[in-house]
Amino acid sequence: xxxxxxxxxxxxxxxRTVEEILARDGDFTVTMFGDxxxxxxxRIMLSNLLAGVETEDGIxxxxxxWYADNGITLHAGTKIERIDRFAKVVYATDGTATPYDKLIxxxxxxxxxxxxxxxxNPHRGYHQGVFAFRTLDDTRGMIRYARDHERxxxxxxxxxxxEAARGLQNHVSHVTLLHAMGHLMNTQLDExxxxxxxxxxxxxxxxxxxxxAMTSEILxxxxxTGVKLGDGTVIDxxxxxxxxxxxxxxxxxxxxxxxxxxGIVVDDHMRAEGEEDIYVVGECAQHRGSxxxxxxxxxxxxxxxxxxxxxxxxxxxxxxxxxxxxLKVAGIDVASMGLKEPETDDDEVIVYNEPxxxxxxxxxxxxxxxxxxxxxxxxxxxxxxxxxxxxxxPLPDERAELLFDIGGPAGEITPEEMPDDAQVCNCNGVSxxxxxxxxxxxxxxxxxxxEKTRAGKGCGTCKPLVQRIVEWAAGGEVEExxxxxxxxxxxxxxxxxxxxxxxxxxxxxxxxxxxKLVPGGEHDAKSKMGLASLLKMMWADEYVDERDxxxxxxxxxxxxxxxxxxxxxxxxxxxxTTPAQLRRIAEVAEKHQVPMVxxxxxxxxxxxxxxxxxxxxxxxDLDMPSGYAYAKSFRTVKTCVGSDxxxxxxxxxxxxxxxxxxxxxxxxxxxxxxxxVTGCPRNCAEAYVxxxxxxxxxxxxWEIYVGGAAGAHxxxxxxxxxxxxxxxxxxxxxxxxxxxxxxxxxxxxxxxFVPRIGVDRIREIVVDDADGIAAALDAAVEEAVQAYKDPxxxxxxxxxxxQFRTSLxxxxxxxxxxxS
Amino acid sequence: MTVSVxxxxxxxxxxxxxxxxxxxxxxxxxxxxxxxxGSLRAVDAVCPHKGGPLADGQxxxxxxxxxxxxxxxxxxxxxxxxxxxxxxxYPVRVDGDQIVLGD
Ligand code: SRM
Ligand SMILES: Cc1cc2nc3c(=O)[nH]c(=O)nc-3n(C[C@H](O)[C@H](O)[C@H](O)COP(=O)(O)OP(=O)(O)OC[C@H]3O[C@@H](n4cnc5c(N)ncnc54)[C@H](O)[C@@H]3O)c2cc1C
Ligand code: SF4
Ligand code: FES
Numbered sequence: 001x002x003x004x005x006x007x008x009x010x011x012x013x014x015x016r017t018v019e020e021i022l023a024r025d026g027d028f029t030v031t032m033f034g035d036x037x038x039x040x041x042x043r044i045m046l047s048n049l050l051a052g053v054e055t056e057d058g059i060x061x062x063x064x065x066w067y068a069d070n071g072i073t074l075h076a077g078t079k080i081e082r083i084d085r086f087a088k089v090v091y092a093t094d095g096t097a098t099p100y101d102k103l104i105x106x107x108x109x110x111x112x113x114x115x116x117x118x119x120x121n122p123h124r125g126y127h128q129g130v131f132a133f134r135t136l137d138d139t140r141g142m143i144r145y146a147r148d149h150e151r152x153x154x155x156x157x158x159x160x161x162x163e164a165a166r167g168l169q170n171h172v173s174h175v176t177l178l179h180a181m182g183h184l185m186n187t188q189l190d191e192x193x194x195x196x197x198x199x200x201x202x203x204x205x206x207x208x209x210x211x212x213a214m215t216s217e218i219l220x221x222x223x224x225t226g227v228k229l230g231d232g233t234v235i236d237x238x239x240x241x242x243x244x245x246x247x248x249x250x251x252x253x254x255x256x257x258x259x260x261x262x263g264i265v266v267d268d269h270m271r272a273e274g275e276e277d278i279y280v281v282g283e284c285a286q287h288r289g290s291x292x293x294x295x296x297x298x299x300x301x302x303x304x305x306x307x308x309x310x311x312x313x314x315x316x317x318x319x320x321x322x323x324x325x326x327l328k329v330a331g332i333d334v335a336s337m338g339l340k341e342p343e344t345d346d347d348e349v350i351v352y353n354e355p356x357x358x359x360x361x362x363x364x365x366x367x368x369x370x371x372x373x374x375x376x377x378x379x380x381x382x383x384x385x386x387x388x389x390x391x392x393x394p395l396p397d398e399r400a401e402l403l404f405d406i407g408g409p410a411g412e413i414t415p416e417e418m419p420d421d422a423q424v425c426n427c428n429g430v431s432x433x434x435x436x437x438x439x440x441x442x443x444x445x446x447x448x449x450x451e452k453t454r455a456g457k458g459c460g461t462c463k464p465l466v467q468r469i470v471e472w473a474a475g476g477e478v479e480e481x482x483x484x485x486x487x488x489x490x491x492x493x494x495x496x497x498x499x500x501x502x503x504x505x506x507x508x509x510x511x512x513x514x515x516k517l518v519p520g521g522e523h524d525a526k527s528k529m530g531l532a533s534l535l536k537m538m539w540a541d542e543y544v545d546e547r548d549x550x551x552x553x554x555x556x557x558x559x560x561x562x563x564x565x566x567x568x569x570x571x572x573x574x575x576x577t578t579p580a581q582l583r584r585i586a587e588v589a590e591k592h593q594v595p596m597v598x599x600x601x602x603x604x605x606x607x608x609x610x611x612x613x614x615x616x617x618x619x620x621d622l623d624m625p626s627g628y629a630y631a632k633s634f635r636t637v638k639t640c641v642g643s644d645x646x647x648x649x650x651x652x653x654x655x656x657x658x659x660x661x662x663x664x665x666x667x668x669x670x671x672x673x674x675x676x677v678t679g680c681p682r683n684c685a686e687a688y689v690x691x692x693x694x695x696x697x698x699x700x701x702w703e704i705y706v707g708g709a710a711g712a713h714x715x716x717x718x719x720x721x722x723x724x725x726x727x728x729x730x731x732x733x734x735x736x737x738x739x740x741x742x743x744x745x746x747x748x749x750x751x752x753f754v755p756r757i758g759v760d761r762i763r764e765i766v767v768d769d770a771d772g773i774a775a776a777l778d779a780a781v782e783e784a785v786q787a788y789k790d791p792x793x794x795x796x797x798x799x800x801x802x803q804f805r806t807s808l809x810x811x812x813x814x815x816x817x818x819x820s
Numbered sequence: 821m822t823v824s825v826x827x828x829x830x831x832x833x834x835x836x837x838x839x840x841x842x843x844x845x846x847x848x849x850x851x852x853x854x855x856x857x858g859s860l861r862a863v864d865a866v867c868p869h870k871g872g873p874l875a876d877g878q879x880x881x882x883x884x885x886x887x888x889x890x891x892x893x894x895x896x897x898x899x900x901x902x903x904x905x906x907x908x909x910y911p912v913r914v915d916g917d918q919i920v921l922g923d
Contacts, residue, residue, distance in 0.1 A: 428889065454902055457890065490880075511838075511856060523856060523880035525892070548838025548856070552876040552887045560887050564873040800836040807842045807851070807865065807873035 002027050005309075006090055006100035008080045008252060010034025012043055013282025013298040014106030015062050020306035022070055027310075030072040031098060033090070036135055037077035039063045044295060045475055046139045047160075047328050050167030056136070083256035085278070102277050102309055105264060107249035109283040109293070110134060113242050114155075118218035129224035130240045133164050142241060146171035149238040153177075153227050155215050156243035157184040159327055164243050165207050166329045176235055177201070178213040178227070180244075188325060188336035189374055192353070196360045196376045200332050204358075210235075246293060248284040263291045268317040270305040281305050288320055297321035299479065324386045326379065330416065333379035337389045339364050339372030347371070350399050361403045370395060370402075379414075383467050390480075396755040397718075415472035424465055427458020432469055439473040445481035446470050447489075459712035487746050488531055490524025491517050495534075495745060502538060509544035510535065529554075530746035533632055533668055537741050540787050547800050553630035556615055556804060557791040561608065564808045566615060568607040569629035570622055571665065574639040574657035574677075575603030581624070588621045602629070602636040602674070613804050616795035625665070625790040632747070634667040634737070635674045638686065642679030642696070649679035651696020656726045657685075660694075660733060666788050667781075669741040671749040675733070688716050691750040692736060694729055697722070702729050706736055706762065707754025715751045718759035721767045735766050735774060738781040829919040832860075840875040840884070845921060851875035852912060852919060853884065853895060861895040862912035862921060868905040 005021070005028035007014050018030060034040075040062040048054035067074040075092070082091045089097050111132035113119060121127045129149070131142045146152060152172045154165040157179025165177045179186075183194025184201070198209050214230035218240060226236045248263040259265040259273040263286030270285065272278040281301045283293055292298065300321050307316035324337030341364075342349045348365040357377060363385070364372035370388045375381065381403060388395060388402075395402060418424075420433035430453045438452045446467045450456045456463040471478045487495040491513060498517070507513045510531045514523045532549040553559055558566030570585070585605055589597050595609035604627055610618055619626075628635055639657030643649035657677040667673065677694040678685035687693030689710035695703040701722050708717025720736065723729055739762065744753040754762060764770040766777075798804060829843045829852065840853040842865045849865035851874045863884065867874050872888035879885070883892045883901065891902045898907040911923045 452902055454889070454891065525878045525880040525883055525885045526890075528878055528880075546838065547836055548878070551878060560876065562870070562888065564871075564876070800839070801834050802836075802841050805841060807840070807875035 002029055003101035004028070004099060005030045005102045005104070006098055007032040007104045007106060008083075008090065009104075009106035009108055009249075009282070009284070010036065010040055010074065010076065011106060011108045011282065012040065012061075012295055013108065013302060014104065015040035016299060017104060017106065017281050017302040017305050018070075018072065019062075020302045021310055024306055024310045024312050026306070028102070030070075031075070031100075032067070032072060033075045033078050033080050033092065033098075035077070035079045036137070038136060039067065039074070039076070041136060042475065042477075043134075044328075044477075046133070046136065047163035047167055048475075049136075050133075050139055050143065050164065050170065051330075052167075052170045053330075059136075080252055081255065083252065083258075083278070085256060085258075085275070088277070100277075103279070104305070104309075105253060105272070105278065105280045105284060106282045107252060107284045109246035109248045111138075111242060112245040112247045114215070114244050116155075116215050116218060118220075119240075119242075127218055127220070127224060127240075128222065129220070129238055130218060130242065133160060133241055133243050134246070142168075142239070143171060146239050150174065151176075151237040152239040152241065153235055153237040154241045154243060155227075156245070157181070157209065157211070158187060158243065158245070159185065159325060161241075161243035162201065162332075163328055164241050165201075166205060166332075168239070168241065169205065169207065172239060174208075176208040176210065176237065178215055178229070178235075179209070179211045180214055182211055184209065184211070185327075185334065185336075188340055189334070189376070190340050190362070193336075193340075193360050193362065193374050193376045196355065196358055197332070197334060199355075200358045200377060204331055205329075246283070248286075248291060250284060253280070253284075262286055268304075268319070269308045270301055270318055271308075279305050279309060287318060290320060292321060292323070294323060294325060295477065297323070322390055324389060326382060333375065333377055333382075335373070335375040335379050335382040335386070337373050337386055338370070340374060341372075350403065352403055363399070363402055365395060365399075368394060373402075383464065383471060391485075394756060394758060397758045397760060398755070401755070415469045418469075424469060425453075425455040425458060425462050427462075428454040430455035435466060435469050436473040439470055444470075444474045444477055444479045446478065447481040447483055461712045487534065488524070488527035490514070490522070490527035491531070492519075493517065495743070499534070499538065499742075502535065508535060508539050508542055509546050510549035511546060512544075529632075530670075533670060533746070536668055537784070540783050547803075555800075556612055557626055557630065557794070558610065558612075558615060559630040563609075564806075565609045565611050567629065568610050568615070568618055568622070569600065569602075569604055569627040570624035571627040571661075572604035573661040573665075574637055574654050576639070576654055576658060577605075584622060584624070588618060591621065592618055600629070602627075603638050604629075604636065611806060611808070613806050615804055616798075619792040619795045626792045628666050631666075631668060632671055633669060633673065634661075634664045635672055637661040638674075638676040638690075640678050640684035642677075646679055648682060649696070650698050651679050651700070651702060652726075653677040653679035653685065653694075653696055656694065656702075656729060659726065659730060663730060663785060664734065664737065664781075666791075667737060667741075667784055669737065670744040670746050673737060673740070673750070686710065689714065690717065692733055693717050694733075700724065702726065704729060704732060704736075707750045707759065709749065709751035711749075713749075713751055715755075718754055720759065720763055731778070732766060734781040734785075735777045736762070738777040738784075739766055742777075742780075826920060826922040828915075829921055831917050832914055832919055833917065835860075835919075838879065840877065840879065842873070842875040843921075850910060850921070851884075852921075853879050855879065855881050855895075857881055858914075860912045860914060860919060862910040863893070863895060863898060863907045867891070868900075868907060874907075 010032050042059045045059040079093045080090050081093050089099050111134040151174045152168045154161050154177045165175050168175050183191050184197050201207050216230050217228040219226040228234050250260045253264040254260045264280045265273040266280045266285045270279050282298050304316045304318040307313040327334035350363045352361040359377035362374045369392045373385045418432045422432045438449050449470050456466040485494045487498050515521045528549040529551045536543045594607045598606045600606045637657040637660045639654045642653035673691045675692045676685040676687040676690040678687040679696050687695050689708040693705040703722045704720045705717030706720045709715045835841045835854040838856045840851050851865040853861045867886045872886045876887045877884045885892045891904045893907045898909040
C-alpha cells in the first residue's frame with residue numbers, strides 16, 4: 001500500500017535521501033517542507049558563488065521540475081513548527097496540518113552567532129552590514145551589500161571563515177580574518193600546520209589574519225563602522241561576516257518531545273530514538289554521540305535510511321563516518337583527515353616540512369593503517385590518502401610514497417588549471433571537458449566516468465588524474481564506487497569472498513558463477529575474462545572451459561591487431577635461438593608473405609599481420625611452441641649473455657633464464673608476468689624492472705627482485721631475498737608467482753601488488769614460510785606446471801566450429817603497412 | 821536499416837554458445853551472435869569506432885564488447901554505452917536448426 005512520506009527540511013540531506021528512496025522504488029507519496037523558498041541547491045558551492053567562480057543556476061541540484069517529475073509535493077518557504085507523534089501530523093507555521101505514515105526530519109543546522117555587543121539591531125535582526133554564511137539568501141545579501149563597500153571582517157578562522165574571506169576578496173578591497181583560537185583551522189590542523197596556512201593566507205592571498213582575537217563589539221550606529229577586540233584594538237570595516245560555527249536545528253524535534261541532546265538522537269537505522277516511524281538525517285542528527293558537519297557522512301546516512309524505510313534491507317545500519325576535508329580556496333591547498341596529532345607513543349608519525357614553499361605534510365599511522373593526515377600547500381596526494389584512510393587499506397612500505405609521487409611525472413597541474421580541451425587520457429583521447437561533461441550529467445563515481453568515457457582504460461597511468469578531475473568536477477560530491485573493491489565489475493565480491501564462494505558451491509565454469517553469485521543471474525561480458533583466469537587457476541584440470549568466456553586472443557592464441565589480423569610470436573626461451581630455428585622462421589615468413597617480421601622488446605621474433613584463418617597452418621609450418629605474447633600469463637624471461645661469454649658475468653644467466661621459462665611457460669594469472677635474469681648487477685637484461693628479476697652477484701649467489709616495472713609505470717623491484725643456488729631461484733619463483741596468482745586483483749600487475757602487500761610480508765610468506773603455506777603454494781604451482789599444454793597444438797582440430805573463421809569485414813579497414 | 825529478403829545463413833550449430841560469427845549478406849558484413857539464453861542477435865560486423873571485427877568481441881545477454889578498444893554496444897538497440905556512434909541491428913531468428921535473417 002502506498003504510504004505518505006513527509007520530509008521536514010529540503011536541504012542536501014533531505015533531498016538526497018528522497019533520491020535514494022526513489023532509486024529503491026520506494027512506494028510513497030512524498031511531501032517535502034523547506035524553510036528556504038527554493039528547490040534543493042548545493043550548499044557547499046555557496047563558497048564558489050561568493051568567489052564568483054560559480055553561478056546561481058550552476059548550484060541547483062534539484063530544481064522545481066525535478067519535484068514535479070517525481071510526483072513530489074514541495075512546500076518551499078514553509079516552516080514546520082511541531083509534530084504530533086500520536087496523531088502522526090505535522091503542523092506548519094502557516095497553520096496547515098499534514099498527516100504522515102513515515103516522517104523524515106532533515107532540518108540541518110543554522111549559523112551560530114556569538115553574543116557580541118551590537119551584532120543585532122533591536123528592530124531588524126542583524127545590524128545592517130552583518131551577515132551569516134549559511135544560505136543562498138545570506139550569500140545573495142552579502143554579495144549585494146559588499147559590492148558597494150570596501151573593508152570586510154570575517155569572524156571565524158575555520159573552513160567556512162577562510163572560504164568566506166577568500167570569496168569576499170572578490171567584492172571588497174580589504175579583508176581581515178579574526179580567529180578566536182591560537183591558529184587557523186584548529187579543529188583540523190595542529191599548530192605548525194595552522195601557522196603555515198596563516199603565512200600562505202597572508203602572503204599569497206593578502207588577507208590579514210589575527211589569531212587569539214576575541215571580538216567584543218560591533219561598532220557603528222546605523223551602519224557598521226568597525227569591530228572592537230577584547231584587547232581594545234579597533235579594526236575599521238563596513239561589512240562583517242560571522243562564520244563562527246553551526247548549531248543543529250533541533251527546535252521542531254524538541255517541541256515534539258523527541259530525544260534531543262546536542263542533536264536529535266538516532267539509532268543505527270537513523271530512526272529518532274524510540275520512534276518506529278520517524279527518521280532523522282543530516283547535520284541535525286546525533287548518532288552515537290557524534291554530529292557531522294560535512295556532506296560525505298550524510299550520503300552514507302541517506303543510503304541506510306533509504307534501505308530501511310523502503311524495507312529493502314531492514315538490517316541496514318549506519319556505523320558512523322570517518323571525516324576528511326579539503327579547503328576550497330584556489331591557490332591554498334589544505335586537506336585533512338582523521339587525527340591531527342598522534343595520540344600514543346606507538347603512533348608512527350611522518351612529517352615533511354618545507355617552510356619556504358609553505359608545504360607541510362604529516363601522516364599518522366597506527367598498526368599499519370592510516371589514522372590521520374594533514375596536507376598544507378600541496379594536495380596532490382590527497383585523493384590517495386583519503387582513500388587509504390576511508391578504507392583502511394594497507395600502506396606501502398616505502399612511506400615516502402604516501403607523501404610524494406616517486407618516479408611519477410613531476411609538477412602535476414591541478415584540474416582547475418587545465419584547459420577544457422586538455423587531453424587527459426593519451427591512449428583513448430579523452431579531454432578534461434569530456435570527463436566534466438559526464439560528471440555534470442550526473443555520473444559521480446570514478447569508475448562510472450571511466451566506463452562512460454574510456455578515460456584511464458588504456459595504459460592506466462592517467463587514472464589518478466581522472467580521479468582528481470572527477471573529484472573536482474563533482475565539487476566534493478564524488479560517490480564511492482562500490483565496484484572498486486570487486487574482482488570483476490559484474491560480480492559484487494572482492495577476490496577473497498569470491499574465491500570462498502566459488503569453492504563452497506564448486507563453481508567450475510564462468511556461467512555458473514554468474515548464475516549463482518550475481519543477483520538475477522545476469523551475465524557480464526566485461527567480467528568473463530577475469531573469471532575465466534581465476535577459475536582456471538583455482539580448478540586447473542577440473543575447470544570447465546567455456547570458450548566464449550575467453551577474450552579473442554585466448555580463443556585463437558594470438559594478439560589481435562588493429563586490422564583484425566593476429567601476431568604470431570613463437571617461444572624463444574631466454575632469448576636464445578639457433579640457426580635452424582631462424583631458418584625455419586624465415587622460410588615461414590617468406591612462404592606466407594608475412595607483412596612484417598620484427599624483433600620484440602621481449603627478445604624474440606614477431607610475425608605480424610597474420611589473418612585468423614591462416615594461424616593453424618603457420619603454427620604447423622613453424623612447429624614451435626607458442627610464446628604466449630597475448631595472454632594474461634607468464635610471458636618471457638629475458639636474459640643477458642652471462643658468465644659463459646661476458647667478461648663481467650658472475651652467473652650463468654642464460655641457463656637459468658631458459659630453465660625458468662621452460663618450467664613456468666604459459667602459466668596464467670591475473671596479469672602479465674615478465675621475468676629476466678641478468679649475469680651481474682650491470683643489469684643488461686633489465687632484471688631490476690621486471691615482475692620478477694634475478695641478478696647474479698659475486699660469490700655464486702642470486703638476488704631475487706619482485707614488483708619491478710618499466711612499462712606504463714616505472715618501479716625498481718624490491719629485493720625479496722638472496723639465495724645460493726639456481727634451484728632455489730626456480731623454487732622461490734614458482735612460490736612467489738603462485739602467491740601472486742592467488743592474491744592479486746584482476747589485471748593488477750606485481751608493481752601494484754607487491755607494494756600493496758609489502759615486500760616484508762611477502763618475504764615472510766614466500767621465503768620464511770611464516771604462514772605455513774609454502775608447501776601448498778609449491779604444490780599448486782606444480783599442478784599448474786603439469787597442466788601446461790601448448791595451445792598451438794589446437795591447430796590439428798579446431799576447439800569450436802569456425803574457431804579460425806575470419807571475422808574481418810570485406811570493406812576497407814585501416815591496413816597495416818607492409819614493409820619490405 | 822532493414823533487410824527485405826529472408827536469408828538462410830546456415831545451421832545454428834555454426835555459432836558456439838556465447839560467441840559470434842560474421843556472414844556476408846548482399847555484400848554487407850553482418851555479425852550474428854548466439855546468446856547464452858539461446859537467442860540470436862545480428863548487428864553490423866564492422867565496429868563504428870575504428871573498424872574492429874565485432875564478431876570477435878565478447879558478449880553477454882545484452883551487449884557486445886569490441887575486441888580492439890573495448891567499447892560496448894547494446895545488441896538489441898545498437899546503442900553505444902560509451903558515447904560511440906550506434907550500430908545497425910537486424911532482425912534474426914532460429915528456424916528449425918537454421919539461422920534466418922529478416923522478419
Ligand atoms: C610486440 C611488443 C612490442 C615490440 O614490438 O617489441 C609489444 C606489443 C604490445 N604490447 Fe607491450 N609489447 C612488447 C614488449 C613490452 C615490454 C618490454 C618487455 O616485455 O620486456 C613492456 C614493458 C614491461 C611491462 O610489461 O611492464 C611492455 C608493456 C606493455 C604494456 C604496459 C603494461 C603495464 O602495466 O605497464 C601494455 C598494456 C597492458 O598490458 O595492458 C602492453 C601491451 C601490448 C600489446 C599487447 C597491446 C595490445 O593489447 O594489443 C601490443 C601488441 C601489439 C601487436 O599488435 O601484437 N605492453 N610491452 C613487445 C613483445 C614482447 C614479447 O616478446 O613478448
Ligand atoms: C558555505 C558553505 C560551504 C560548505 N562547504 C562544504 C564542503 O566543502 N564540504 C562539505 O562536506 N560540507 C560543506 N559544507 C557543509 C554542508 O553544506 C552541510 O553539511 C550540508 O548542507 C548539511 O545538509 P543538511 O541537509 O543536513 O542541512 P541543510 O543543507 O542546511 O538543509 C536543511 C534544510 O532544512 C530547512 N529547515 C530547517 N528547519 C526547518 C523547518 N522547521 N521546517 C522546514 N524546513 C526547515 C533549512 O532551511 C534547510 O534548507 C559547507 C557549508 C556551507 C554553508
Ligand atoms: S606495441 Fe606497445 S607501445 Fe607500441 S603501440 Fe602497441 S601497445 Fe603501444
Ligand atoms: S574499433 Fe571497436 S572499439 Fe575501437
